[in-house]
Amino acid sequence: MSEQTDLSNALRSTFLLAKAPDSLIEKLVTHSKSEKLSKGQIIIIHDDPAEHFFFIKKGWIKTYRESEDGHQSIVDILHPGQLFAEDSAFDDSPYAYTAEATEDSEILSMPISLLSQNIQTSPDMARHALRYISLKQKQKIHEIEHMTLQSAAQKIGCFILRLLKPNQTETINIETRFPYDKTLVAAKLGIQPETFSRALKKLKDTANLSIKGSAITIHDLNALSQFTCSACSAKYPCKDRQ
Amino acid sequence: MSEQTDLSNALRSTFLLAKAPDSLIEKLVTHSKSEKLSKGQIIIIHDDPAEHFFFIKKGWIKTYRESEDGHQSIVDILHPGQLFAEDSAFDDSPYAYTAEATEDSEILSMPISLLSQNIQTSPDMARHALRYISLKQKQKIHEIEHMTLQSAAQKIGCFILRLLKPNQTETINIETRFPYDKTLVAAKLGIQPETFSRALKKLKDTANLSIKGSAITIHDLNALSQFTCSACSAKYPCKDRQ
DNA sequence: CGAGGGTTTGAAGTGCATCAAATAGTGTGG
């Protein structure tokens, strides 16, 4: 299979571009540039005019905003197969966040004008984008709820529950793993690494988990979801998983 | 001017419906029902199937989500001239929150199917809705940043700054007022009433404000914005004001 | 004037942050 076809398929595997017209996908592939990033490398900067949007081929990308006094608020931690900075196409706005590679990564950069033009000309695409951003907005509402109502231990529990497959059937001895650094998980949840470590210990005791490095064993899914979701408006398995 | 025309104009004054086709506005007006609400009355319930969306004619409406253990997370506090529950039309989803009148109020209820059908058939409307929800999503990202980075006093300062007119030119002795109960402001900011009271006192001293009941006098706008916005990625006057 | 809700104050507790330092884990070059 050709390089071109690979790229087309990759783009089509995203929710936003799944039903995009062939002409758009072709143009995107033609004008795309692959970029290798080293750990810590900044890709785009919050409030800069948006010129490109990106597809992640390899690695983890952190998007965040930074206050004057140097603290960060994480917007998202993104993995291969996901897009970022695509939302600037929806309202022709500057980048809403800074993006940085958290490890050596590889991304595809594409002109955002191709996307925004397509949204302007294709009603299907506009409706699809509407559905997409709608979903994202709901996830943000859910996140705000979490920040407001959950304790640190519950936030971690919620994070772990979201790692599970939607069709999870077993309820005992489920194994999974933190997909990236605990420090980064902590940042994503808006808590300090030290607090994360202590809260995780509390979660182990309270909700019956084992942790070895990044490996997690959930001995009792019901215990975990009960502890975690009592401070949330949704019950496990909740819909707004990212 | 007829009642019908009044309603049409009212609907057109909202961002979402500003450029809606006449046919939609007409249908909405025809199928609208005016409802009087008493304080505390529940209008819609989170996760119920969405049947209507609403325009606020009078009063303040609180939208929120509630956890199993009875705590609330405020989504928005809405005033006359605003819509709510309209977002369910964008992805045909159930209500994303419960809505309650915080005081005696009057609203217009309209079938959400009229709106969602129009979005499906009118590309202009879809694009407009996309822009609209995009903006809202950005506001949510901004809110998350606030929850993560700001102290209680800074949250209040930020709230006050957002009360000012966008074209505010004076920088000393500016007068404004809390638009609703301090308790409700506290809830919107995700803090307790007691904490609100104490944090407001701190803000008065630190940022040179006077407060009498709900009346606020900002003696030095620069002092206020400097104190408040140092914990935020945006500088006053910031764009994502609601 | 009295009732009730909004608001403030006080006292005490909890959870998280911070600072400092020890430990574990990982990748490197010798």
Added chain:
DNA sequence: CCACACTATTTGATGCACTTCAAACCCTCG
């Protein structure tokens, strides 16, 4: 394969911010 360097993670000690519970105060409105 080991020692070193570097980073991630944990632990300890302490402080601060916010919450909680209780009670007083204040303001409005019937």
